[in-house]
Amino acid sequence: MTLLLVEQLGKEFGGVHAVSDLSFTIKSGTIHSIIGPNGAGKTTLFNLITGIYTPSSGRICFDGKEIAGRAPFELAQWGMSRTFQNLQIFFNMSAMENVMVGHHLHLDRRFLPSLLRLPGIARGDEKARDISAELMRFVGLEAYVKAEAQSMPYGALKRLEIARALASKPKLLLLDEPAAGLNATESREIDEVIEKVAQSGVTVVLVEHDMKMVMGISDHILVLDYGRKLAEGTPDEVRNNPVVVAAYLGGGAAP
Amino acid sequence: MASTSRWAGLGALAVFLAVLPQVLPNNYYVDVAVLAGFNAIVCVGLNLLIGYAGQISLGHAGFFGLGAYSSAILVTHYGWPPLAALLAGALLVGLLAFAIARPILKLKGHYLAMATLGIGIIISIIINTEAQITGGPDGIAAGNFTLGGFELKGERAWYWVIAVLLLVTVWLATNLVDSPVGRALRALHGSEVGAEVVGVDTTRYKVLVFVVSAVIASIAGSLFAHYTSQLTPTKADFFKSIELVTMVVFGGMASTFGALVGAAFLTMLPQVLTVFEDYEPIILGGIMMGTMIFMPRGLVPTISAFLTRRRS
Numbered sequence: 001m002t003l004l005l006v007e008q009l010g011k012e013f014g015g016v017h018a019v020s021d022l023s024f025t026i027k028s029g030t031i032h033s034i035i036g037p038n039g040a041g042k043t044t045l046f047n048l049i050t051g052i053y054t055p056s057s058g059r060i061c062f063d064g065k066e067i068a069g070r071a072p073f074e075l076a077q078w079g080m081s082r083t084f085q086n087l088q089i090f091f092n093m094s095a096m097e098n099v100m101v102g103h104h105l106h107l108d109r110r111f112l113p114s115l116l117r118l119p120g121i122a123r124g125d126e127k128a129r130d131i132s133a134e135l136m137r138f139v140g141l142e143a144y145v146k147a148e149a150q151s152m153p154y155g156a157l158k159r160l161e162i163a164r165a166l167a168s169k170p171k172l173l174l175l176d177e178p179a180a181g182l183n184a185t186e187s188r189e190i191d192e193v194i195e196k197v198a199q200s201g202v203t204v205v206l207v208e209h210d211m212k213m214v215m216g217i218s219d220h221i222l223v224l225d226y227g228r229k230l231a232e233g234t235p236d237e238v239r240n241n242p243v244v245v246a247a248y249l250g251g252g253a254a255p
Numbered sequence: 256m257a258s259t260s261r262w263a264g265l266g267a268l269a270v271f272l273a274v275l276p277q278v279l280p281n282n283y284y285v286d287v288a289v290l291a292g293f294n295a296i297v298c299v300g301l302n303l304l305i306g307y308a309g310q311i312s313l314g315h316a317g318f319f320g321l322g323a324y325s326s327a328i329l330v331t332h333y334g335w336p337p338l339a340a341l342l343a344g345a346l347l348v349g350l351l352a353f354a355i356a357r358p359i360l361k362l363k364g365h366y367l368a369m370a371t372l373g374i375g376i377i378i379s380i381i382i383n384t385e386a387q388i389t390g391g392p393d394g395i396a397a398g399n400f401t402l403g404g405f406e407l408k409g410e411r412a413w414y415w416v417i418a419v420l421l422l423v424t425v426w427l428a429t430n431l432v433d434s435p436v437g438r439a440l441r442a443l444h445g446s447e448v449g450a451e452v453v454g455v456d457t458t459r460y461k462v463l464v465f466v467v468s469a470v471i472a473s474i475a476g477s478l479f480a481h482y483t484s485q486l487t488p489t490k491a492d493f494f495k496s497i498e499l500v501t502m503v504v505f506g507g508m509a510s511t512f513g514a515l516v517g518a519a520f521l522t523m524l525p526q527v528l529t530v531f532e533d534y535e536p537i538i539l540g541g542i543m544m545g546t547m548i549f550m551p552r553g554l555v556p557t558i559s560a561f562l563t564r565r566r567s
């Protein structure tokens with residue numbers, strides 16, 4: 001089943017074609033990677049899919065519905081969430097609260113009950129705390145359950161964003177370079193987390209420069225170059241595609 | 256996490272407010288305490304907007320003034336019961352805040368500062384110029400607050416009313432901060448886009464907190480109109496707005512108890528410092544700059560961070 005449909009998508013920034021004439025689909029239950037050199041338009045594509053940017057042309061359908069003109073928070077209600085290449089952590093809150101915000105849509109968030117802290121609100125928060133602790137363990141952050149976000153190292157914050165996104169219970173999770181800046185061991189751990197997420201039934205879209213990770217866990221890979229589709233296929237197909245090898249992977253980068 | 260410390264804080268505040276009038280030597284001091292209480296109530300609301308949600312308002316004295324003048328005008332000119340006038344003022348301010356917030360809060364930073372500044376100034380000008388109904392620069396007397404057969408009179412009686420109201424406001428504010436709504440507010444302060452992608456309608460929450468803080472200011476203003484013998488436009492002007500923001504920033508952003516300390520300190524300052532009146536803008540500016548440079552998080556958060564560090 002097609003979860004995401006992108007058709008002739010284009011985005012221009014004052015003459016720069018960050019994404020042009022891009023079409024592809026993402027089937028639910030897969031790990032779909034998007035690779036390409038710096039400036040290829042990967043993050044722009046994520047921003048278009050999640051409603052942060054509006055397309056200059058083309059359309060995007062999520063779960064059978066047109067997303068045109070929808071705000072990111074509405075798309076989150078439809079079951080889409082993401083992480084960011086440049087961290088978007090709530091540094092004014094604790095790690096746990098960051099994840100609890102991720103659970104926002106599933107909590108009683110009416111104003112008056114919150115203001116009076118009715119028993120239902122306190123109970124909901126208690127449950128949200130348990131779920132958040134569980135998710136933090138899931139992404140390997142058990143050591144930071146009591147930490148303030150601002151005191152956490154970079155690698156842990158990357159995971160915290162994943163936990164926060166998972167707390168919203170997405171159908172589609174978009175990860176923008178989750179392994180950037182991590183050492184080899186940490187990358188392998190993120191690897192495992194992504195596979196576990198996919199096994200739990202969440203469709204994952206992954207943007208990553210770590211080719212070992214991409215080739216190892218992807219069901220499908222889309223290669224972008226200058227905002228256009230260069231190639232697409234299974235890891236094997238992409239790896240052996242001469243155009244990709246020439247344009248992007250080069251000599252030694254392919255495993 | 257915060258639930259035990261919240262009750263401890265509320266309890267401490269209650270004890271403090273109960274003991275305070277016993278040690279105040281005369282009604283002059285009680286009057287200062289009541290004025291500090293009015294400011295504190297407004298600041299607790301304003302801190303939700305500035306400290307927690309990270310938005311700015313340079314026009315909250317306008318909302319305070321609008322509430323105050325609504326009460327004074329409806330009671331003196333139209334014979335409304337004070338409570339009804341208070342509620343009407345709160346409704347008016349709530350609607351006004353909603354109407355201006357909706358388009359403006361979609362934009363960021365400076366736009367909001369400029370827009371709220373403008374609103375505050377417009378309200379202040381109207382109050383000054385519409386002398387037939389507002390009394391102009393001379394002011395207006397709203398008379399005592401009455402409810403049923405009961406008449407609220409004298410500094411000490413007012414003290415208890417304001418003390419209870421302050422406690423309730425602090426209780427509600429701390430409830431809100433530690434709830435899904437409060438977390439959404441703090442989250443959009445931390446990262447708007449980060450909050451959006453997990454489903455937080457950031458515009459809606461910004462509007463909500465703006466309206467809530469404006470309504471709190473309005474209610475405090477309405478009561479103030481009855482407390483003061485003569486309500487004058489200075490209570491609604493630009494400097495009063497700046498004073499309120501300075502209280503919040505100095506006391507501590509994103510700290511409800513910081514807002515109380517900031518309000519108390521800056522209310523007492525003019526009583527101790529007789530030159531305050533003449534140099535108010537300079538003194539407020541100096542406090543603001545000093546806070547920004549030496550303790551950007553404000554007094555209470557800085558002290559509490561220092562104490563936790565010492566303890567561990």
Ligand SMILES: Nc1ncnc2c1ncn2[C@@H]1O[C@H](COP(=O)(O)OP(=O)(O)OP(=O)(O)O)[C@@H](O)[C@H]1O
Nearest residue numbers: 013016018036037038039040041042043044045085
């Ligand atoms: N908001 C923006 N305004 C102007 N230009 C932009 C904007 N966002 C992206 N671009 C441009 O669009 C192009 C694609 O950028 P994008 O960030 O999508 O690349 P990327 O594939 O994510 O690169 P990287 O691997 O470095 O993260 C670049 O030329 C970039 O300068």
Ligand SMILES: [Mg+2]
Nearest residue numbers: 042043044085
């Ligand atoms: Mg990028």
